Amino acid sequence: xxxxxxxxxxxxxxxxxAAHPETVFSYFTDPTKIVHWMGTEATxxxxxxxxxxxxxxxxxxxxxxxxxVEPYRRIVFTWGYEQQWxxxxxxxxxxxxxxTPEGAETLVVLSHRRLPGDLAAAGTRxxxxxxxxxxxxxxxxxxPRLDPWQDIxxxxxxxxxxxxxx
Amino acid sequence: xxxxxAVAQPKRREILRLLAAGEMSAGDVASRFSxxxxxxxxxxxxxxxxxxxxxxxDGARRLxxxxxxxxxxxxxxxxxxxxxxxxxxxQAAEEEERVGARDxxxx
Numbered sequence: 159x160x161x162x163x164x165x166x167x168x169x170x171x172x173x174x175x176a177a178h179p180e181t182v183f184s185y186f187t188d189p190t191k192i193v194h195w196m197g198t199e200a201t202x203x204x205x206x207x208x209x210x211x212x213x214x215x216x217x218x219x220x221x222x223x224x225x226x227v228e229p230y231r232r233i234v235f236t237w238g239y240e241q242q243w244x245x246x247x248x249x250x251x252x253x254x255x256x257x258t259p260e261g262a263e264t265l266v267v268l269s270h271r272r273l274p275g276d277l278a279a280a281g282t283r284x285x286x287x288x289x290x291x292x293x294x295x296x297x298x299x300x301x302p303r304l305d306p307w308q309d310i311x312x313x314x315x316x317x318x319x320x321x322x323x324x
Numbered sequence: 325x326x327x328x329x330a331v332a333q334p335k336r337r338e339i340l341r342l343l344a345a346g347e348m349s350a351g352d353v354a355s356r357f358s359x360x361x362x363x364x365x366x367x368x369x370x371x372x373x374x375x376x377x378x379x380x381x382d383g384a385r386r387l388x389x390x391x392x393x394x395x396x397x398x399x400x401x402x403x404x405x406x407x408x409x410x411x412x413x414x415q416a417a418e419e420e421e422r423v424g425a426r427d428x429x430x431x
Contacts, residue, residue, distance in 0.1 A: 173410045177417040185413050195412035196404060214404055216393065237405075253405065266413075270405055 167273045172265065179230040179257040179264045186233045186255055210235045221248035232256050237270070246274065327394065330374035335359070336367050340390065343377055347389040 175182055185191045187204035197212040197220070204210075204227045212220040222236035233255045238248040252271040257264050330336055339353060354364040368388055371377045375394040380387050 169405075171405070171407060171410055173407075173414055175414045175417050177421045181417045181421055182413070185417055191416070194416040196409050220404065264417075266410070268405065268410065 169270045169273060171268045173268075174260070174263045174265055176263050179259050182257055182264045182266060183230045183233070187227070204233070210237075222253075223249060225252070230257060250274075327374045327376065330370050330376060333367070333370075335363075336371055339364070339367055339371065340376060343388055343390045347387050349382075349385045349387050351385070353388065 185195060187202060189200040189202045192200045192202065192212065197214045199213040201209060201211045202224075204224050206224055206226060208224045208227075210220075210222045210224055214220060219240040220237055221240050222238060224233070224235045226232060226234040235253050236249040236251065237253050238246045238250040240248060251273055254269045254271065256267045258267075259265075331340070335357070338357070342348065342353060342356060350361070350365055350368055353368065354361045357364060368377065368379075372379055372388075376391060377388050377394070378391050380389075
């Protein structure tokens with residue numbers, strides 16, 4: 159495990175899902191299910207030291223390893239990019255997912271740790287919720303070759319607001 | 325140079341927008357701005373190192389164009405573990421249990 163750099167950030171998401179922890183758990187460990195919400199192709203070996211490789215699109219592949227797999231309660235895996243994106247090489251960051259049953263629902267808390275403490279982290283934190291629906295629309299149809307004009311416009315707007323607010 | 329850092333600079337975003345409309349030479353780009361040609365060349369260099377634009381030579385001229393795959397990287401970084409992705413996870417998991425409950429009630 160690489161030493162934690164002095165300046166890193168954490169991004170945390172919380173979401174309630176009207177499903178059992180067992181069901182939600184499978185969407186982090188079953189390669190045919192994870193692609194329902196992230197990426198187009200996945201190789202997952204959900205046990206400590208097992209590979210977690212997810213092709214997000216033509217240009218980017220996430221590469222990491224499962225660190226902890228506690229059925230239906232907790233999943234921890236490392237996360238980085240095979241390509242040289244964002245000072246996040248394979249295994250350089252950590253994703254922790256906890257699943258807590260709350261009545262008929264499951265509370266999912268996803269923390270992304272050790273993000274490099276630069277604009278990328280600021281963007282990660284501030285950019286998601288506000289801009290992502292628009293980015294997703296820009297990429298609608300699942301065609302990874304984005305329309306450059308439309309996408310630049312959206313991305314540039316998002317980055318400007320993030321840069322100015324950080 | 326990081327992609328985010330490259331795009332965070334306002335002048336470079338303007339250059340990206342300009343090049344998204346079509347390939348241009350460094351001189352053409354510079355003529356649209358009130359800054360010096362060396363300053364524009366520096367911005368173009370940064371954008372190129374970040375993988376956001378590509379350069380080719382045409383005689384003595386250097387021509388620049390946008391690289392869509394450079395943006396695809398930025399796009400997937402922004403979207404991978406986003407609230408939009410988690411919203412899709414929510415829909416998929418809830419749909420699975422709804423279908424399961426329907427199947428169980430049929431038996």
